[in-house]
Amino acid sequence: MHVLILGGTTESRALAARLQEPGAATVRVTSSLAGRVAAPRLPAGEVRIGGFGGVEGLVEWVRAHAVDALIDATHPFAENISFNAARAAATAHVPLLALRRPGWVPAAGDDWHQVASLEEAARTLNGLGRGHLPGRSPWGRVFLTTGRMGLAAFADCPQWFLVRSVDAPEPPMPARTEVLLDRGPFTLEGERELLARHAVDVLVTKDSGGAATAPKLQAAREAGVPVVVVRRPPVPEGVRVATTVEEAAAWVRGRAGA
Template identity: 55%
Template structure:
């Protein structure tokens, strides 16, 4: 299991409950990650060839890529490594978000494009796109930023920025208060999907705040499901469990 998401943890728990051996691999980018049940390994494999060797040496019978929708490099390695090792691969990816009535969403293809877009929309920006992408906004000298991250970010950063270290899930009331207290007039996020962080989108809608949404990167075509039960059925079929 290539994990790090809530769906990965839920699937690992279901599989372990069925007495299946599960090894969850975490990238190690978060200092104190939420750990799944079962065996856990932390760190990379050394690219797709290293992953293929690990799969072969450990007699892996099935691979589930349940990484974050924006873990593009890991997704490519999973596809190539599993194919090289001859191991069936499933992509477990939660559905993306959809704008609703009253939403003002601006879709962009990258954080760099988001940094350009915000100059048209406002001056006080709430960044919820992760600590690793903050450098894309370092050139924005006129805007003030509130950036929420799990771990402290590293420079380069925008010159006018406040860092909020926090981890979801969040509630609409709290998100609305945050937007109000910091006088936020633009929200920037990635299309992560799921329910853990949707409260900020509802709060933005209620307060009439535009949202800049970064589209998901493309992934290699492979068998894909959107729910943990569907992934559980696939694994059960692959292993005859």
């Protein structure tokens, strides 16, 4: 059985490893990475890097490589590839499963402001922060953790930004920006120190879910820092969803006759 995993996430790497454990049903695994990160963490098994060229390209690849099942284990905000996967699976007549880690939920003491897009997040910043306090920037200081893509939405914002990403971002971006190149998982102690050292007024994040980057939310809660949370897009209609690696592995093994 040949399984194509559209990956790049912690869960996709864990699933690729799980499907190739000794004693498991015979499964050939190919993981496809978008190639947006210069030095990605490679999963077990076969790996291809780069896009497919849209729905038609993905259908062609699935057919040419005799793919028996497709798993969309991309980032929860990789909306385009998710919809392409749904259309390609229907066209090629292969089963599709979406592996999505659960989203974050606010806890007692959180000051969350949920928005639908990065553009709305940028507009929301004007009413937040503590810029009125002595020694503070008049517009506040923002810790932006939405990745290097999409910074154009904040390009006209007057706030000071700390942008954290794996690879260096490119313009357009806010005029007052400091870039921090780093890769999770992050620790609570480290996030506390980061917020304090940079006098952060507001945290902006996408609802990516998972534990690797969640400590920033607790650090913000403890510091009384408001959090602007961009809601994740929905999974394409009709696509089955697994929320854990174990559930996804069981789905594959059931089809492989384990």
